[in-house]
Amino acid sequence: MGDRSTIEWTEATWNPTTGCDRVSTGCDNCYALVLSRRLKAMGVAKYQTDGDPRTSGPGFGLALHPDTLDIPRQWKAPRMVFVNSMSDLFHAKVPLEFVQQVFQVMAETPQHTYQLLTKRARRLRRLADELDWPSNLWMGVSVENADHLDRVDDLRRVPAAVRFLSCEPLLGSLAGLHLDGIGWVIAGGESGPHHRPVSEEWLIHLRDACKEGQVPFFFKQWGGRTPKSGGRELIGATWDEMPPRLSATAH
Structure with missing residues (x-):
């Protein structure tokens, strides 16, 4: 995980923390949990912290990595950077001071655009006023x-320059979804040996809601046994829409 990424909607990954715990059904077949077991077995230092077996697993206990904070400063060419592809920065065990340090690095590297994703939206909202939000950060x-x-x-209550939704794995209809204040939607099906199927109807409804609200829509995958099993076309087209990249100025 680092300078290059195979994730379709980003270019690089940066993991100042690793590890997590299950919070909802979207976590049931977590790719990061499976990968962390492999990395632990390989002896990778960042993945030697074991988590609670009821909610986490081998190599997937929450761990902070302050030694990684300078990594984005070493990337001179602009990158789209997915922050914490192997963790959740708003996990309860991540101290506010460390979250603030991560935000400071993002503000001090305006050549990059950062994509930060969480399932812990309540803690995100509660900490929002304690953070300086740079305009090169997309929060999802x-x-x-x-x-x-x-x-x-x-x-919606967070002062991010771009707010986005990751509806992946999409496990049910989002018919009640309103996109006021949302600047991007990613959607996709689940992959892996225990993948759960995604409905074309759910995806088309999301696409239509984005079209109506003039929100960029990105369809990542149908999923299946592997991420590429079902391809990426939805109703005969590839949907790779994204917001424009912005330069960083704290506000």
Whole structure:
């Protein structure tokens, strides 16, 4: 994880923390949990902290990595950077002071555009006033089904330059979703040996809601046994819409 990423909607990953705990059904087949077990077995230093077996697993206990904070400063060419692809910065065990340090690094590297995603939208909202928000940060929440639409309401109260939704894995209809204050939507099906199917109807409804609200829509994958099993076309087209990149000025 680092200078290059195979994730379709980003270019690099940066993990100042690793590890997490299950919070909802979208976590059931977590790719990061599976990968962390492999990395632990390989002896990778960042993945030697074990988590609670009821909510986490081997190598996936929450761990802070202050030694990684300078990594984005070493990347001179602009990158789209997914922050914490292997963790959640708003996990309860991540101190506010460390979150502030991560935000400071983002503000001090305006050549990059950062994408930060969380399922812990309530803590995100509660900490928002304690953070200096740079305009090169896109803040998102995961919304896998209608049970978690409250995360969108929390996100709307955060002063991010771009607020986005990751509806992946999409596990149910989001028919009650309103996109006021939202600047981007990612959608996709689940992948892996235990993947749960995604409905074309759910995806088309999301696409239509984005079209009506003039919100960029990105369809990542149908999913299946592997991420690329079902391809990326939805109703005969590839949807790679994204917000424009912005330069960083704290506000």
